[in-house]
Amino acid sequence: MAEIASLEEVLVLAAADADSRQYGEQIVAQREQDNNKCDKEIVNNVLNVGTKRKSDRDINGSISKCVLIASIDKTSEHVTNKGCKRKREGEDDSNKYADGYAKIVASHYNQIEEKGLDERSKSRIVYLRNFHNWIKSMLINEYLTKIKDGKKYNAPIRVHDMCCGKGGDLQKWKKGGITHLICSDIASVSLDQCKDRYTDIKNRRSKDRGGGNIYSIEYIPGDCSRMRLRKKYSDPSMKLDLVSCQFAFHYGFESLPQAECMLRNASECLQPGGYFIGTIPDAYELIARAKRNDSNTYGNNVYTVTLDFDLNKPPLFGAKYNFHLDGVVDCPEFLVHFPMLVKLAKKFGLKLIKTEKFLNLFERMKSEGRQLLGNMRSLEAYPPFDSAATLVGTDPNDYVHASKFIKTAGKNNLHIGTLSKSEWEASCKLI
Secondary structure: OOOOOOHHHHHHHHHHHHHHHHHHHHHHHHHHHHHHHHHHHHOOOEEEEEOOOOOOOOOOOOOOOEEEEEEEOOOOOOOOOOOOOOOOOOOOOOOOOOOOOHHHHHHHHHHOOOOOHHHHOOOOOHHHHHHHHHHHHHHHHHHHHHHHHOOOOOOOOEEEEEOOOOOOOHHHHHHOOOOEEEEEEOOHHHHHHHHHHHHHHHHHHHHOOOOOOOOEEEEEEOOOOOOOHHHHOOOOOOOEEEEEEOOOHHHHHHOHHHHHHHHHHHHOOEEEEEEEEEEEEOHHHHHHHHHHHOOOEEEOOOEEEEEOOOOOOOOOOOOEEEEEEOOOEEEEEEOOOHHHHHHHHHHOOEEEEEEEEHHHHHHHHOOOOHHHHHHOOOOEEEOOOOOOOOOOOOOOOOOHHHHHHHHHHOOOOOEEEEOOHHHHHHHOOEO
């Protein structure tokens, strides 16, 4: 607490710490219950696709990734001006928060080579990535629909894709019919690739008969946990309807000032009733797995996690862990202490609407999104329809759950859609 300058911040930390004890006890108890059922549940991590098509019916499992949805409170439009680019008493520009791990993270993502669809389809985790992409598609569509329902017909919709990376969601924004998009990211090379993708989408749309117009766009290179993005907007007075931060918000929990800065960037231009949506790692799941394995390092042939802190006393900020995901991620990340996140979000005018595990979102959306699920090849067919095809999983246990499911069903010609066990375990890291 000695490093925290203001009484306000001390009270926020204390309140969040108190909340966390009760919240933590509930979560640990739930995790223990989930762990006892884990082996049974993974047997049901399949989608019945029949013999002719890769479609719907049932999927179950312990996916712990979850989505965070918050909204600007209509009764409180004030947002504090603390959080970005500020110094605390006795602090100079050479302190550890000046750069932190930002350069490492930016360098990592800048060095990831852009690959075409053909190459991405050969990835060991192609179905895991497709499944997560489907989750994002359904989430984005759900909240764009809510926004449209509250507006007049053809009213403009403005969105900020915070930590946009290479622009993997550009098509989703196009399908959502938005008017203007702000793309910001710490990795300049990734942002350049995002520009190229947008140009390609725009060119192809102009060639299509009746393609119509595509949303306008602007790009902001920089660290959204250390700089005030609003100053970089083409119109700083712009009001946003939606801010989306997918698989990246946890980088801001390296320190309290960074977390505050990210939340300020997410909230200060959202108009009342606007939404902030995102996906974050499940801190309790990560720690529970380490304790269950009696080691700070665990994983499989798809992912590896190494927790770099005391498991019994994880800090509220700076709880660093190294995460490796096959061909996609290999850099430091930080646990998000959820009670603290809720407290800080409230401070910046954001009211928590809901959190939802990927599994629960799937169960809720599978009927509506069944066709998209198949179109995006979000699950792997087991056994393959083509007898010459090779399954992506290489571990002997990767498809035991699928094999048991088919055997229990008593249908020798049954094909199911699933993820390999290694992929399911990697997916369990997020909420």
